[in-house]
Amino acid sequence: MQVNYFFYFCSMSNQKRKSDCPINFALELFGDRWSFLIIRDMMFKGKHAYGAFLQSEEKIATNILADRLSLLEKSEIIIKSPDPTHGSKFIYKLTQKGIDLLPVLIEVIMWSSKYDNNTTTDMEFVNRVNRDREGLINELSDNLTKELTQ
Amino acid sequence: MQVNYFFYFCSMSNQKRKSDCPINFALELFGDRWSFLIIRDMMFKGKHAYGAFLQSEEKIATNILADRLSLLEKSEIIIKSPDPTHGSKFIYKLTQKGIDLLPVLIEVIMWSSKYDNNTTTDMEFVNRVNRDREGLINELSDNLTKELTQ
DNA sequence: AAAAGTACTTGTATTATGCAAGTAAATTAT
DNA sequence: ATAATTTACTTGCATAATACAAGTACTTTT
Numbered sequence: 143m144q145v146n147y148f149f150y151f152c153s154m155s156n157q158k159r160k161s162d163c164p165i166n167f168a169l170e171l172f173g174d175r176w177s178f179l180i181i182r183d184m185m186f187k188g189k190h191a192y193g194a195f196l197q198s199e200e201k202i203a204t205n206i207l208a209d210r211l212s213l214l215e216k217s218e219i220i221i222k223s224p225d226p227t228h229g230s231k232f233i234y235k236l237t238q239k240g241i242d243l244l245p246v247l248i249e250v251i252m253w254s255s256k257y258d259n260n261t262t263t264d265m266e267f268v269n270r271v272n273r274d275r276e277g278l279i280n281e282l283s284d285n286l287t288k289e290l291t292q
Numbered sequence: 293m294q295v296n297y298f299f300y301f302c303s304m305s306n307q308k309r310k311s312d313c314p315i316n317f318a319l320e321l322f323g324d325r326w327s328f329l330i331i332r333d334m335m336f337k338g339k340h341a342y343g344a345f346l347q348s349e350e351k352i353a354t355n356i357l358a359d360r361l362s363l364l365e366k367s368e369i370i371i372k373s374p375d376p377t378h379g380s381k382f383i384y385k386l387t388q389k390g391i392d393l394l395p396v397l398i399e400v401i402m403w404s405s406k407y408d409n410n411t412t413t414d415m416e417f418v419n420r421v422n423r424d425r426e427g428l429i430n431e432l433s434d435n436l437t438k439e440l441t442q
Numbered sequence: 443a444a445a446a447g448t449a450c451t452t453g454t455a456t457t458a459t460g461c462a463a464g465t466a467a468a469t470t471a472t
Numbered sequence: 473a474t475a476a477t478t479t480a481c482t483t484g485c486a487t488a489a490t491a492c493a494a495g496t497a498c499t500t501t502t
Contacts, residue, residue, distance in 0.1 A: 160350040162406030162412045165332045165397065175323055175490085182315045192449050199312040203491050208450055230448050230499040239407055246403060247315065249395040254314030257389055262312045325459085342480050352459050358481060380468040380479045 158224055168246075171217045177210050178247075181240060184220065185247060185286065191225075191235045219243070221290075244279055276282045310402060319394075320431060321367045326352055327360050334370065335436065341375075342354045344362075369393070371440075391436045392431055 161168055174179055179200055183189040189198075195207055202210075212232060214220045219240040225231035236243075252271060255263035270278050310316055325349055329350055333339040340347075345357055352360075361384060363368045369390040375381035386393075402421060405413035420428050 149379040159410075160412045162408070163329075163332070163349075164401045164408065164411050165328055166350060166412045167408045167411060168400045169325055169328055172324055172429045173323070173328065175319055178315055178319055178323065179313075179473095182313070193447080198451095199313075200316060204450070205452085205492090206490060227499095228448090228500080232449075239435050242403055245399040246396065249399050250318045251314040253392055253396060254317040256392065258312070258317045259312065260309075261317060263314045274373065343478085346480095354481070355461090355483085356459065359459095378469080378479085380466095382480075 150236060171219065172214070172243075174210070176200075176206055177214060180207070180210055180214065181219070181236070181243060182202075182247060184234065184236050184240070185282075190235060191231060192234070195234075235290050236286055237290065238287070241283055241290070244283055244286075248275070248279065306383055321369065322364070322393075324360070326350075330357070330360055331365065331369070331386070331393060333399060334384065334386050334390070335394060335432075339439060340385060341381060342384070345384075364390075378435070385440050386436055387440065391433055391440070394433055394436070398425070398429065 159170060172181065179198065179202070180195055183195055183198055187198075189195055192207065192211070192239050195202065195211075196204060211220070211222070215222050217232075218237055221237055222232050222234050225233050248271060251263055252268065255261050255265075255268050309372050322331065328353070329348065330345055333345055333348055337348075339345060342357065342361070345352065345361075346354060361372070367386070368387055371387055372382050372384050372435060375383050398421060401413055402418065405411050405415075405418050411424050
């Protein structure tokens with residue numbers, strides 16, 4: 143009986159690209175069931191620690207979280223740095239490349255809030271997007287950039 | 293030796309929802325490696341037939357294509373109808389729900405065109421989005437709605 | 443010094459995907 | 473009119489990805 147260790151070395155990525163289409167480029171970086179949730183947590187929920195991601199209600203498995211964090215770091219969507227106030231912790235932050243995904247997340251939220259009867263979307267947020275999309279994007283984007291450069 | 297037929301009955305979906313978060317809602321409907329490419333083909337490449345999807349450069353496997361088409365149909369992002377001029381063919385079209393994903397796809401394209409050095413994105417398209425995002429969305433959206441009601 | 447927290451790794455089972463082949467109905471070619 | 477081809481799949485099986493439970497090494501708190 144042969145056991146397959148491929149996953150533990152490379153997992154999801156490292157396949158050669160299926161195409162250079164921009165939709166496919168994005169899919170190959172975060173088009174799985176978990177990466178986008180990690181990005182959401184960093185973008186909208188102020189989460190920056192491994193343990194915080196683990197606690198999200200979708201309950202990501204710890205090995206998958208470790209894998210996705212390292213892939214997101216490798217593709218420079220996030221950066222990992224030691225927590226200066228806590229020797230055994232790391233801090234994960236969105237890079238500018240990651241912050242620039244904000245419009246994508248916003249459009250996904252707008253779509254889901256329209257079509258999901260059970261959505262937990264904050265309607266204040268939806269209204270704000272409808273009134274002043276650019277302003278909101280700039281505001282949130284600036285906040286994330288400040289976090290990054292702290 | 294026990295064989296697992298689960299995939300052939302339900303595959304990807306039919307799990308109970310992991311959460312009612314709008315990002316997760318979208319992920320559970322099209323957050324896999326293929327659904328978004330099928331939507332892209334219908335949205336930007338005028339593809340409407342099974343065989344046309346199979347021929348895309350990313351080379352989706354035929355069983356996966358069949359599965360994703362039925363899931364997208366089940367979630368009412370696309371509709372399937374017999375081809376009136378061709379008895380053995382079907383026509384797949386985006387519903388309004390599917391057409392409303394256009395802003396999401398556009399933001400993904402904008403992001404990838406910025407961060408992928410090898411992108412095949414048409415720069416005319418990027419310029420048009422920068423100049424007149426709303427106008428472009430309305431125009432493309434109207435075209436897709438016309439296709440739908442034909 | 444012991445217990446608890448943090449970020450993982452490892453092993454194994456289950457689920458999803460990829461690939462090759464086959465099928466049935468409709469269409470086209472001879 | 474029959475045979476070959478097209479179209480949209482299904483089936484079987486191999487491989488890859490994910491889930492779950494447990495363990496590890498280092499740090500921090502008690």
